[in-house]
Amino acid sequence: MTKRKKLYEGKAKIIYEGPNADTVIQYFKDDATAFNAEKKDTIAGKGVLNNRISAHLMTKIEEIGIPTHFIKSLNMREQLVRSVEIIPLEVVVRNVAAGSLCKRLGVKEGTRMHRPLVEFYYKKDELGDPLVGEDHIITFDWADPYELEEMVAMASRVNDYLSGLFSGIGLTLVDFKLEFGRIWGEHGELYIVLADEISPDNCRLWDSKTGEKMDKDRFRFDLGDLVEGYQYIAEKLGLIPEGGIIKGGSINEQLAERLDNIENELAERRKLRDLKAGKPRKS
């Protein structure tokens, strides 16, 4: 394999240069971190599952008309995505109180909100990604009011869609984090697309009947095997066969590759939005 240029290495993924200027490759690592990287571990197979789950959810979201950066899966751990300028915000949507919300406001974990709560966090590791309000975002030019409105509208649609999708397979979408990016069209027009990943690393998913946590909280609070939880989600989504593709830390690579190919066929059949053909929102 030719040596590719590494553009950025984060905690969970590596971004490599793509085959052309407007694409990059996202490589999903097995590294798990929590509490601003205070807790760290490597969990065999996590990257494979997140790549699989994120590719699938991005494909489904694109199908309902929301533009995403996802183009196609390349292999077990890598996907080709559109290169974007990341908006330095984490957009969090919450349906049920959990995590930092409970700590910050003293709300009881498990409280269902009567409306989804949308929060913004400024992406700045050194500061521990602090909670910010719309005024901060506009004052410091992290995003303009149009972008903000679009991100909230897109996040709400993603929430409605994913809540339904997960509830259909017996999982409650408690909360999730999204990142958005900017792409400029050939006439200099701006598009906002959903970027990064949607996986159990940044969604809270609870078994609707038992309340068992299937997401990264298993790692954060030592609640059980992380791969088991992620495989359960992938199985329920119909992405891997019953029994999973990872056993005792070893991955059935042949099967993983076959599943990748099936997923790509589905991705190709979906209508990928041609951003250039879209109506520019502003110039």
Ligand SMILES: Nc1ncnc2c1ncn2[C@@H]1O[C@H](COP(=O)(O)OP(=O)(O)OP(=O)(O)O)[C@@H](O)[C@H]1O
């Ligand atoms: N399509 C894209 N084009 C360019 N950068 C992207 C794209 N999608 C995601 N990214 C960025 O790539 C990085 C992915 O790495 P990772 O998720 O491991 O980062 P991280 O350690 O969580 O750090 P960060 O706080 O920057 O998210 C993130 O910084 C993310 O914002």
Ligand SMILES: [Mg+2]
């Ligand atoms: Mg990240």
